[in-house]
Amino acid sequence: METFLIKAFQFMLSLSLLVLIHEFGHFIFARIFKVRVEKFYLFFDPWFSLFKFKPKNSETEYGVGWLPLGGYCKISGMIDESMDKEAMAQPPKPYEFRSKPAGQRLLIMVGGVLFNFLLALFIYSMILFTWGDTYMPLKNMKMGMDYSETFKNVGFKDGDILLKADTLTLDRFGEDCLRSVVEAQNVTVLRNGVETVIPIPDDMMQRLLRDKKGFAALRFPMVIKEVPEPNAPAALAGMQAGDSIVSVNGQATPTFSEVATCLADNKNQEIAVGFYRNGILDTLTMQVDSLGKIGVAVKAPAELFGLVTVKYGFFESFPAGIAKGIRTLKGYTNDMKYVFTKEGASSIGGFGSIGGLFPSTWDWELFWERTAWLSVILAFMNILPIPALDGGHVLFLLYEVITRRKPSDKFLEYAQMTGMFLLFALLLYANGNDIIRYFFQ
Numbered sequence: 001m002e003t004f005l006i007k008a009f010q011f012m013l014s015l016s017l018l019v020l021i022h023e024f025g026h027f028i029f030a031r032i033f034k035v036r037v038e039k040f041y042l043f044f045d046p047w048f049s050l051f052k053f054k055p056k057n058s059e060t061e062y063g064v065g066w067l068p069l070g071g072y073c074k075i076s077g078m079i080d081e082s083m084d085k086e087a088m089a090q091p092p093k094p095y096e097f098r099s100k101p102a103g104q105r106l107l108i109m110v111g112g113v114l115f116n117f118l119l120a121l122f123i124y125s126m127i128l129f130t131w132g133d134t135y136m137p138l139k140n141m142k143m144g145m146d147y148s149e150t151f152k153n154v155g156f157k158d159g160d161i162l163l164k165a166d167t168l169t170l171d172r173f174g175e176d177c178l179r180s181v182v183e184a185q186n187v188t189v190l191r192n193g194v195e196t197v198i199p200i201p202d203d204m205m206q207r208l209l210r211d212k213k214g215f216a217a218l219r220f221p222m223v224i225k226e227v228p229e230p231n232a233p234a235a236l237a238g239m240q241a242g243d244s245i246v247s248v249n250g251q252a253t254p255t256f257s258e259v260a261t262c263l264a265d266n267k268n269q270e271i272a273v274g275f276y277r278n279g280i281l282d283t284l285t286m287q288v289d290s291l292g293k294i295g296v297a298v299k300a301p302a303e304l305f306g307l308v309t310v311k312y313g314f315f316e317s318f319p320a321g322i323a324k325g326i327r328t329l330k331g332y333t334n335d336m337k338y339v340f341t342k343e344g345a346s347s348i349g350g351f352g353s354i355g356g357l358f359p360s361t362w363d364w365e366l367f368w369e370r371t372a373w374l375s376v377i378l379a380f381m382n383i384l385p386i387p388a389l390d391g392g393h394v395l396f397l398l399y400e401v402i403t404r405r406k407p408s409d410k411f412l413e414y415a416q417m418t419g420m421f422l423l424f425a426l427l428l429y430a431n432g433n434d435i436i437r438y439f440f441q
Helices: 002-032 102-131 175-182 204-211 233-237 256-264 301-305 314-340 342-346 351-355 364-382 390-403 409-440
Strands: 037-044 051-053 061-064 067-075 133-135 145-147 161-165 186-191 194-199 216-218 222-226 244-248 270-277 280-287 308-310
Touching (some): 002 037, 002 067, 002 102, 002 351, 102 314, 102 364, 175 204, 175 314, 204 314, 204 342, 233 280, 314 342, 314 364, 390 409
Antiparallel strands (some): 037 067, 051 061, 133 308, 186 194, 222 244, 244 270
């Protein structure tokens, strides 16, 4: 329960920040062009609100709704989710959105998307300034990777070290690396000291999405960091910090995952553990407990292989943060084409999936990393040319600019209702996928 609450709080905090910044983008451009903003709300407020106030001599009511599906900035003279047909039936007033030139209306509509993307760039920059860019170079991963069945089926083998995707040298493991691998024609790996080329099928991403078995996990030896419990099986047998386990009952176990599998297969059994201590091979006998554990803490891959941290000064962090934000946007835009495949559609998730992105323990660096990523996605999704989204309004404004013909209010009303129906259907589908995955998969 505690883990759920921590994740949920991070998600709500992140969402609230992103919604406020998005709506502020609309708000500030509306005020610049002297357009009246009637309401500025975090979350929606059908029937009632949790909190609201209207400053003296202000035209805007500020508040917090009870339905946490976003927020809104109600701009006078604009057809939006409020569907205020009565106001739209009145003659246009100088302070209304519809009375302003198309160029000004266009800037008001892109303001939210612009501010979300600028926020992402700023957060990425501050992350790099505060914590730097820390990663484990692929060249340090001397034992390579354990690959999923999906990738083994196309030619990868456990222990392969990633070198290149086509002509691109792979330097770090992560989303960009995965994207480069699945979209390459050929991937070069180092296998037993020899460079080997693996052809990648055109539908590699669809296979990955369909099988849902992931890409790969880092291979690393099981080196004991400490034996914290004096009465644990390992402690009673005489194991010490620094011992490197290489076999169980005579079966070679060069990696942590292989040791863990052997221990799980020998619950409540006595086993012989082979290990290296100070370069000398030795063996000890011990009892595995009912959970398949022997009571040791092991060294993490970062301790074994080392990390690289690139530090940035305050001014240096901005171009690096901008580059990271643009790279994130390009990657997400590229991935969108898979949404329209059967495999991609089934992987769409709702609030549960988004909340699951946040760590189970509070970590400010990861919190801001996820928030920046979501800000990029929110900007991209909102600029899609779908009625009811900012991109839908932008599409109709561009039509007006190009043709010099303004769509009728009746047409815009129907378009708004159609867009809201599509978005509501997508919301149900995405969260339905979460429910199905939680209960049935």
